[in-house]
Amino acid sequence: MKLSAELRAFQDRIGHRFADPALLVRAVTHSSVGTPNREDNQRLEFLGDRVLGLVMSEALLEEDRAASEGQLAPRFNALVRKETCADVAREIDLGAVLRLGRSEMLSGGRRKQALLGDAMEAVIAAVYRDAGFEAARDMVLRLWGKRIGQVEADARDAKTALQEWAQARGMQPPRYVELSRDGPDHAPVFTIAARLENGEEARARAGSKRQAEQAAAQALLSQVE
Numbered sequence: 001m002k003l004s005a006e007l008r009a010f011q012d013r014i015g016h017r018f019a020d021p022a023l024l025v026r027a028v029t030h031s032s033v034g035t036p037n038r039e040d041n042q043r044l045e046f047l048g049d050r051v052l053g054l055v056m057s058e059a060l061l062e063e064d065r066a067a068s069e070g071q072l073a074p075r076f077n078a079l080v081r082k083e084t085c086a087d088v089a090r091e092i093d094l095g096a097v098l099r100l101g102r103s104e105m106l107s108g109g110r111r112k113q114a115l116l117g118d119a120m121e122a123v124i125a126a127v128y129r130d131a132g133f134e135a136a137r138d139m140v141l142r143l144w145g146k147r148i149g150q151v152e153a154d155a156r157d158a159k160t161a162l163q164e165w166a167q168a169r170g171m172q173p174p175r176y177v178e179l180s181r182d183g184p185d186h187a188p189v190f191t192i193a194a195r196l197e198n199g200e201e202a203r204a205r206a207g208s209k210r211q212a213e214q215a216a217a218q219a220l221l222s223q224v225e
Contacts, residue, residue: 001025006097013092014123016139018130027126028094028119030109032101041122044129048121051128052080055140059148075151079144082117083211088143089116094123108186113208158217162194165224171197174220176213179203194220 001021003011011017011024018024023044031040056079060072067075078084089095095110098119109115128136141148163173179191190209194216195201202223204215 010092010094010097014127014139015142016127016131016135018126020130023126023130024123025099027122028097029099030101030104030115030119032104032109033099034101041119044122044125045118046125047128048123048125049080051124051133051136052085052121052140054133055137056080056144056148058137059141059144060151063148074157078151079147082114084144084147085117085120086113089120092143094119108184111187158214158221162217162221165221166196174217176216178209192216196220196224200224 003018003021003024007021007024007028010028026039027041027044029038029040031042033040053076056076060067060075060079064071095116098110098115100109104115124136124140127139159174159176166172166174175195177193177195179193181188181190183189187207189205189207190212191203191205192209192212192215193201193203194213200220200223202216202219204212204219206212206215
Protein backbone atom coordinates (compact mmCIF):
# COMPACT_ATOMS: atom_id res chain seq x y z
CA MET A 1 0.00 0.00 0.00
CA LYS A 2 1.27 3.45 -0.93
CA LEU A 3 0.72 6.21 1.61
CA SER A 4 -0.49 9.69 0.71
CA ALA A 5 1.90 12.61 0.99
CA GLU A 6 0.07 13.72 4.15
CA LEU A 7 0.56 10.36 5.85
CA ARG A 8 4.20 10.19 4.79
CA ALA A 9 4.73 13.58 6.41
CA PHE A 10 2.86 12.36 9.50
CA GLN A 11 5.31 9.46 9.78
CA ASP A 12 8.10 12.02 10.05
CA ARG A 13 6.25 13.85 12.80
CA ILE A 14 5.91 10.73 14.94
CA GLY A 15 9.38 9.43 14.06
CA HIS A 16 8.32 6.02 12.72
CA ARG A 17 8.27 4.62 9.19
CA PHE A 18 5.74 1.82 8.82
CA ALA A 19 6.79 -1.48 7.32
CA ASP A 20 3.05 -2.18 6.97
CA PRO A 21 1.45 1.13 5.91
CA ALA A 22 -2.04 -0.40 6.20
CA LEU A 23 -1.67 -0.23 9.99
CA LEU A 24 -1.25 3.53 9.88
CA VAL A 25 -4.22 3.92 7.52
CA ARG A 26 -6.36 1.88 9.90
CA ALA A 27 -5.18 3.92 12.90
CA VAL A 28 -6.37 7.18 11.35
CA THR A 29 -9.68 5.80 10.03
CA HIS A 30 -12.68 6.71 12.20
CA SER A 31 -15.73 4.47 12.39
CA SER A 32 -17.83 7.22 10.78
CA VAL A 33 -16.18 6.50 7.41
CA GLY A 34 -18.44 3.46 7.05
CA THR A 35 -16.77 2.09 3.92
CA PRO A 36 -17.48 -1.65 3.40
CA ASN A 37 -14.51 -3.90 4.22
CA ARG A 38 -12.45 -1.03 5.63
CA GLU A 39 -11.36 -1.51 9.23
CA ASP A 40 -11.57 1.48 11.55
CA ASN A 41 -9.34 2.32 14.50
CA GLN A 42 -11.52 1.12 17.39
CA ARG A 43 -9.70 -2.16 18.01
CA LEU A 44 -6.33 -0.44 17.73
CA GLU A 45 -7.50 2.18 20.21
CA PHE A 46 -8.28 -0.61 22.72
CA LEU A 47 -4.77 -2.02 22.34
CA GLY A 48 -3.04 1.35 22.31
CA ASP A 49 -4.57 2.31 25.63
CA ARG A 50 -2.89 -0.74 27.21
CA VAL A 51 0.46 -0.11 25.53
CA LEU A 52 0.42 3.51 26.68
CA GLY A 53 -0.41 2.40 30.21
CA LEU A 54 2.56 0.03 30.35
CA VAL A 55 4.95 2.63 28.91
CA MET A 56 3.84 5.24 31.44
CA SER A 57 3.97 2.81 34.36
CA GLU A 58 7.58 1.98 33.54
CA ALA A 59 8.50 5.60 32.92
CA LEU A 60 7.07 6.77 36.24
CA LEU A 61 8.85 4.05 38.18
CA GLU A 62 12.14 5.11 36.57
CA GLU A 63 11.45 8.81 37.06
CA ASP A 64 10.87 8.54 40.82
CA ARG A 65 12.23 5.37 42.39
CA ALA A 66 11.09 6.38 45.88
CA ALA A 67 7.45 7.18 45.04
CA SER A 68 4.69 5.15 46.64
CA GLU A 69 1.77 3.63 44.74
CA GLY A 70 -0.44 6.37 46.16
CA GLN A 71 1.86 9.01 44.66
CA LEU A 72 2.26 7.24 41.33
CA ALA A 73 -1.44 6.61 40.64
CA PRO A 74 -2.53 10.25 40.11
CA ARG A 75 0.57 10.92 38.00
CA PHE A 76 -0.25 7.90 35.86
CA ASN A 77 -3.85 9.03 35.42
CA ALA A 78 -2.72 12.50 34.37
CA LEU A 79 -0.43 11.08 31.67
CA VAL A 80 -2.83 8.58 30.11
CA ARG A 81 -6.15 10.45 30.30
CA LYS A 82 -7.93 11.38 27.08
CA GLU A 83 -7.18 15.08 27.50
CA THR A 84 -3.43 14.41 27.52
CA CYS A 85 -3.63 12.06 24.54
CA ALA A 86 -5.60 14.72 22.66
CA ASP A 87 -3.03 17.39 23.54
CA VAL A 88 -0.25 15.21 22.14
CA ALA A 89 -2.36 14.52 19.04
CA ARG A 90 -2.73 18.27 18.45
CA GLU A 91 1.02 18.79 18.77
CA ILE A 92 1.67 16.33 15.93
CA ASP A 93 -1.36 17.57 13.93
CA LEU A 94 -3.01 14.15 13.97
CA GLY A 95 -6.36 15.75 13.19
CA ALA A 96 -5.14 16.78 9.73
CA VAL A 97 -4.70 13.17 8.61
CA LEU A 98 -7.81 11.61 10.17
CA ARG A 99 -10.20 9.85 7.81
CA LEU A 100 -13.69 10.88 8.82
CA GLY A 101 -17.20 10.37 7.56
CA ARG A 102 -19.03 13.39 6.23
CA SER A 103 -21.08 13.93 9.39
CA GLU A 104 -18.01 13.93 11.63
CA MET A 105 -16.14 16.18 9.23
CA LEU A 106 -18.94 18.74 9.18
CA SER A 107 -19.28 18.69 12.97
CA GLY A 108 -15.61 19.53 13.55
CA GLY A 109 -14.38 16.00 14.21
CA ARG A 110 -10.75 16.89 13.54
CA ARG A 111 -10.79 19.08 16.65
CA LYS A 112 -12.84 16.88 18.99
CA GLN A 113 -10.96 15.92 22.11
CA ALA A 114 -12.34 12.39 22.48
CA LEU A 115 -11.82 11.59 18.82
CA LEU A 116 -8.23 12.89 18.86
CA GLY A 117 -7.44 11.02 22.07
CA ASP A 118 -8.79 7.76 20.68
CA ALA A 119 -6.85 8.19 17.44
CA MET A 120 -3.64 8.86 19.35
CA GLU A 121 -4.05 5.57 21.18
CA ALA A 122 -4.70 3.84 17.86
CA VAL A 123 -1.46 5.24 16.41
CA ILE A 124 0.45 3.91 19.42
CA ALA A 125 -1.04 0.46 18.82
CA ALA A 126 -0.24 0.65 15.10
CA VAL A 127 3.43 1.29 15.86
CA TYR A 128 3.40 -1.54 18.40
CA ARG A 129 1.91 -3.96 15.87
CA ASP A 130 4.28 -2.76 13.16
CA ALA A 131 7.60 -2.84 15.04
CA GLY A 132 7.13 -4.11 18.57
CA PHE A 133 7.01 -2.69 22.08
CA GLU A 134 10.38 -0.92 22.04
CA ALA A 135 9.43 1.11 18.96
CA ALA A 136 6.10 2.07 20.52
CA ARG A 137 7.77 2.96 23.82
CA ASP A 138 10.39 5.12 22.10
CA MET A 139 7.70 7.03 20.21
CA VAL A 140 5.52 7.56 23.28
CA LEU A 141 8.42 8.78 25.42
CA ARG A 142 9.49 11.15 22.66
CA LEU A 143 6.00 12.56 22.11
CA TRP A 144 5.07 12.82 25.80
CA GLY A 145 8.49 14.39 26.45
CA LYS A 146 8.69 16.75 29.43
CA ARG A 147 5.19 15.82 30.58
CA ILE A 148 6.60 12.82 32.42
CA GLY A 149 9.05 14.84 34.51
CA GLN A 150 6.54 17.60 35.19
CA VAL A 151 3.53 15.40 35.85
CA GLU A 152 3.30 15.90 39.61
CA ALA A 153 1.96 19.43 39.15
CA ASP A 154 -0.48 18.25 36.48
CA ALA A 155 -1.64 15.34 38.63
CA ARG A 156 -3.01 17.57 41.36
CA ASP A 157 -6.77 17.43 40.99
CA ALA A 158 -7.90 20.99 41.69
CA LYS A 159 -11.50 20.03 42.52
CA THR A 160 -10.34 17.49 45.09
CA ALA A 161 -7.83 19.91 46.56
CA LEU A 162 -10.46 22.65 46.84
CA GLN A 163 -12.92 20.29 48.52
CA GLU A 164 -10.26 19.21 51.04
CA TRP A 165 -9.43 22.87 51.71
CA ALA A 166 -13.09 23.66 52.38
CA GLN A 167 -13.71 20.62 54.56
CA ALA A 168 -10.60 21.35 56.64
CA ARG A 169 -12.24 24.67 57.55
CA GLY A 170 -15.64 23.18 58.35
CA MET A 171 -17.29 24.33 55.11
CA GLN A 172 -19.61 22.48 52.80
CA PRO A 173 -18.04 21.15 49.55
CA PRO A 174 -17.76 23.79 46.81
CA ARG A 175 -20.52 24.09 44.22
CA TYR A 176 -20.01 24.32 40.47
CA VAL A 177 -22.54 26.36 38.52
CA GLU A 178 -22.79 26.49 34.74
CA LEU A 179 -23.18 30.18 33.90
CA SER A 180 -23.26 29.92 30.13
CA ARG A 181 -22.66 27.73 27.11
CA ASP A 182 -21.54 29.52 23.94
CA GLY A 183 -20.50 28.53 20.43
CA PRO A 184 -21.76 25.87 18.01
CA ASP A 185 -22.86 22.42 19.15
CA HIS A 186 -19.70 20.77 17.81
CA ALA A 187 -17.39 23.20 19.65
CA PRO A 188 -19.13 24.55 22.76
CA VAL A 189 -17.43 26.77 25.35
CA PHE A 190 -18.63 26.53 28.94
CA THR A 191 -18.36 29.18 31.64
CA ILE A 192 -18.36 27.64 35.12
CA ALA A 193 -18.29 29.29 38.54
CA ALA A 194 -16.73 27.52 41.53
CA ARG A 195 -18.36 28.79 44.73
CA LEU A 196 -17.54 28.32 48.41
CA GLU A 197 -19.92 28.54 51.32
CA ASN A 198 -18.21 31.74 52.54
CA GLY A 199 -19.05 33.56 49.29
CA GLU A 200 -15.66 33.23 47.58
CA GLU A 201 -16.04 32.55 43.85
CA ALA A 202 -13.92 32.12 40.71
CA ARG A 203 -14.90 31.57 37.10
CA ALA A 204 -13.32 29.82 34.13
CA ARG A 205 -14.10 29.03 30.49
CA ALA A 206 -13.16 25.86 28.59
CA GLY A 207 -14.31 23.54 25.83
CA SER A 208 -15.74 20.96 28.26
CA LYS A 209 -17.53 21.18 31.59
CA ARG A 210 -14.85 19.07 33.25
CA GLN A 211 -12.04 21.33 32.11
CA ALA A 212 -13.94 24.47 33.06
CA GLU A 213 -14.74 23.09 36.52
CA GLN A 214 -11.11 22.14 37.10
CA ALA A 215 -9.90 25.54 35.90
CA ALA A 216 -12.42 27.35 38.12
CA ALA A 217 -11.41 25.24 41.10
CA GLN A 218 -7.74 26.01 40.46
CA ALA A 219 -8.48 29.72 40.16
CA LEU A 220 -10.41 29.68 43.44
CA LEU A 221 -7.62 27.75 45.19
CA SER A 222 -5.18 30.43 44.06
CA GLN A 223 -7.44 33.09 45.60
CA VAL A 224 -7.87 31.46 48.98
CA GLU A 225 -4.51 29.83 49.60
